[in-house]
Amino acid sequence: MSIQSVAAKAGVSVATVSRAFNFPDKVTPATRELVERVARELHYVPNASARTLRTQRSRALGVVLPTLLNPTFAECLQGIAHAAVAGGYAIIPVTTGYQLDEEERAVHLLLAGNVDGLILVVSNPSTSAALDRLRSTGTPYVLAYNRHPDHPCVTVDGEAAVADAVARLVLLGHRRIAMVSGTLAASDRAQQRYRGYQKGMADAGLDAPALIEVPFVESAVDLLAQLLQAKVRPTALVCSNDLLAIRSIRAAHLSGLDVPGDLSVVGFDGIALGEDLTPALTTIAQPNSEIGRRSVELLVQAMAGGAALQAEASLLLPCFFRDGESCAAAAI
Amino acid sequence: MSIQSVAAKAGVSVATVSRAFNFPDKVTPATRELVERVARELHYVPNASARTLRTQRSRALGVVLPTLLNPTFAECLQGIAHAAVAGGYAIIPVTTGYQLDEEERAVHLLLAGNVDGLILVVSNPSTSAALDRLRSTGTPYVLAYNRHPDHPCVTVDGEAAVADAVARLVLLGHRRIAMVSGTLAASDRAQQRYRGYQKGMADAGLDAPALIEVPFVESAVDLLAQLLQAKVRPTALVCSNDLLAIRSIRAAHLSGLDVPGDLSVVGFDGIALGEDLTPALTTIAQPNSEIGRRSVELLVQAMAGGAALQAEASLLLPCFFRDGESCAAAAI
DNA sequence: CTGTTAGCGCCTTCAT
DNA sequence: ATGAAGGCGCTAACAG
Numbered sequence: 001m002s003i004q005s006v007a008a009k010a011g012v013s014v015a016t017v018s019r020a021f022n023f024p025d026k027v028t029p030a031t032r033e034l035v036e037r038v039a040r041e042l043h044y045v046p047n048a049s050a051r052t053l054r055t056q057r058s059r060a061l062g063v064v065l066p067t068l069l070n071p072t073f074a075e076c077l078q079g080i081a082h083a084a085v086a087g088g089y090a091i092i093p094v095t096t097g098y099q100l101d102e103e104e105r106a107v108h109l110l111l112a113g114n115v116d117g118l119i120l121v122v123s124n125p126s127t128s129a130a131l132d133r134l135r136s137t138g139t140p141y142v143l144a145y146n147r148h149p150d151h152p153c154v155t156v157d158g159e160a161a162v163a164d165a166v167a168r169l170v171l172l173g174h175r176r177i178a179m180v181s182g183t184l185a186a187s188d189r190a191q192q193r194y195r196g197y198q199k200g201m202a203d204a205g206l207d208a209p210a211l212i213e214v215p216f217v218e219s220a221v222d223l224l225a226q227l228l229q230a231k232v233r234p235t236a237l238v239c240s241n242d243l244l245a246i247r248s249i250r251a252a253h254l255s256g257l258d259v260p261g262d263l264s265v266v267g268f269d270g271i272a273l274g275e276d277l278t279p280a281l282t283t284i285a286q287p288n289s290e291i292g293r294r295s296v297e298l299l300v301q302a303m304a305g306g307a308a309l310q311a312e313a314s315l316l317l318p319c320f321f322r323d324g325e326s327c328a329a330a331a332i
Numbered sequence: 333m334s335i336q337s338v339a340a341k342a343g344v345s346v347a348t349v350s351r352a353f354n355f356p357d358k359v360t361p362a363t364r365e366l367v368e369r370v371a372r373e374l375h376y377v378p379n380a381s382a383r384t385l386r387t388q389r390s391r392a393l394g395v396v397l398p399t400l401l402n403p404t405f406a407e408c409l410q411g412i413a414h415a416a417v418a419g420g421y422a423i424i425p426v427t428t429g430y431q432l433d434e435e436e437r438a439v440h441l442l443l444a445g446n447v448d449g450l451i452l453v454v455s456n457p458s459t460s461a462a463l464d465r466l467r468s469t470g471t472p473y474v475l476a477y478n479r480h481p482d483h484p485c486v487t488v489d490g491e492a493a494v495a496d497a498v499a500r501l502v503l504l505g506h507r508r509i510a511m512v513s514g515t516l517a518a519s520d521r522a523q524q525r526y527r528g529y530q531k532g533m534a535d536a537g538l539d540a541p542a543l544i545e546v547p548f549v550e551s552a553v554d555l556l557a558q559l560l561q562a563k564v565r566p567t568a569l570v571c572s573n574d575l576l577a578i579r580s581i582r583a584a585h586l587s588g589l590d591v592p593g594d595l596s597v598v599g600f601d602g603i604a605l606g607e608d609l610t611p612a613l614t615t616i617a618q619p620n621s622e623i624g625r626r627s628v629e630l631l632v633q634a635m636a637g638g639a640a641l642q643a644e645a646s647l648l649l650p651c652f653f654r655d656g657e658s659c660a661a662a663a664i
Numbered sequence: 665c666t667g668t669t670a671g672c673g674c675c676t677t678c679a680t
Numbered sequence: 681a682t683g684a685a686g687g688c689g690c691t692a693a694c695a696g
Contacts, residue, residue: 013668022691069406276582
């Protein structure tokens with residue numbers, strides 16, 4: 001079922017068959033149709049490996065993500081997948097479970113797999129050994145969700161967005177506003193959002209209580225419930241992501257608190273599911289699917305140009321405060 | 333950076349380098365170490381395309397899924413990804429958006445991409461043109477979530493599980509139990525679950541009201557809210573998947589109904605998020621990640637044996653009723 | 665416009 | 681245990 005068989009059956013050379021597929025204009029309409037017909041009859045499908053070997057282009061993109069269990073990244077991957085297919089690229093996703101050594105393994109794996117380019121969400125661009133390795137190979141790549149002056153990135157201004165969210169809570173009369181985050185060291189996003197929180201509090205002239213850091217997902221609800229039962233508790237929580245926001249709401253209920261009556265909760269990410277919950281999640285919505293799409297577009301464009309992407313190509317997409325039902329005016 | 337360079341620098345033949353990597357036992361420990369050292373120095377990485385071209389094995393699996401926006405499939409893909417990496421395979425996922433023609437395109441795409449095997453979640457195995465095409469090529473494949481006597485499948489007994497759930501609702505005193513489903517024609521899973529519902533109702537000697545079919549996700553909540561405001565409304569809803577269950581709960585709230593006080597809701601899928609919601613989702617939990625993992629294992633095993641998978645290899649995994657807070661005894 | 669041909673990098677007999 | 685050489689299927693010069 002090779003190009004040879006098609007050429008033989010059609011009575012032309014392999015070069016003609018190749019041209020008929022890759023440069024239809026460079027062959028007579030008659031021969032092109034002949035070749036196409038024979039190819040169809042033989043169920044001929046070009047061999048991708050042979051083509052890749054010859055052209056040195058695999059038309060495959062590697063994708064490195066923390067996890068697919070967070071809908072944020074699933075939505076992003078969906079966006080990547082669509083854009084990739086549209087651009088004639090296949091994608092090879094690898095998840096790292098937020099582990100640094102897995103990031104390196106993933107990059108190694110994908111590089112060995114001959115991908116033409118990489119989209120990655122890393123823990124922290126500044127300290128990523130995986131990125132160093134990648135850079136030294138010259139393979140085009142783009143970071144999604146990460147933000148760093150030395151790398152091409154597609155993301156949003158999480159810091160400003162959180163500061164804005166805090167300002168809104170203040171306008172609603174909240175004073176004791178706490179922030180809930182996963183392990184701060186595990187992601188630059190978390191750090192940026194935390195900075196935004198601190199800025200927001202400072203701008204409002206409020207003291208920022210200590211960050212509520214929730215290391216393990218399993219114990220998150222219990223830990224939060226405990227905190228909410230303290231004599232002096234926050235009236236509003238700014239959560240570093242929607243999953244934490246959902247768990248915070250659950251913790252509130254377990255503590256006998258009504259959301260938003262007794263406690264306001266703001267998330268971050270804008271997962272689609274949030275809109276179907278009760279209360280509907282108030283959150284800072286990122287364009288997750290678009291982050292994926294734009295990352296692909298940037299990468300494909302760069303690869304077409306032959307050059308690796310520059311940090312200057314970075315994109316800062318808008319995100320917006322999505323009003324839901326988990327936020328209300330502070331009780332007096 | 334080819335095997336040639338390594339051979340030259342190490343002063344051995346390319347054959348020896350190849351052996352050092354693929355059959356370490358077939359070379360002297362000394363030469364093996366020499367080759368490994370030189371390879372490391374040169375940052376040599378075997379070229380996957382060349383190897384694939386030569387061996388006719390890509391060590392890549394194609395995955396065809398409806399969507400990643402439903403956490404069910406995201407969880408499954410995560411399971412697939414883990415098992416694939418463990419088995420030395422890369423995965424190439426393609427989503428179809430529940431569209432038949434996309435299924436065919438996906439299969440075509442992946443076949444052209446030289447995958448060694450395919451895992452797919454199709455709309456309906458009985459009517460799938462994509463499967464016919466696939467079968468005729470002899471490429472090993474396995475269906476996930478689908479169930480059909482003529483194909484190798486990895487799934488659960490959704491029919492029995494729903495019948496059991498209905499029985500539990502009946503025990504709680506419910507009589508007016510309705511079923512909520514997406515487009516029935518769009519998936520064999522939905523059909524199986526509906527049959528389970530009908531069976532459960534019949535077993536309890538109850539009349540099954542007409543299926544509540546929700547064609548469009550966007551209008552689901554509105555449609556459901558409308559139904560719940562009828563003079564005679566169900567006291568319990570069995571939903572064909574967790575996303576519908578979540579929307580049903582929202583519709584209930586919008587209608588002023590308390591869940592589970594006024595309305596019990598049972599989902600199907602067991603998405604992880606369900607446990608963090610309030611009320612925690614009562615659902616029929618499938619082992620989504622395991623469905624993915626076992627699919628890969630079956631496929632890899634079959635490919636090692638050289639034969640395509642037989643329908644007899646199908647796996648019916650256990651699923652279980654996961655008690656949450658969205659279900660309670662019927663009000664008298 | 666079409667054909668001939670030389671590799672792309674690797675594995676794998678077949679010799680040695 | 682190691683080396684030499686053919687060829688997997690394809691594309692891209694280069695001829696004609």
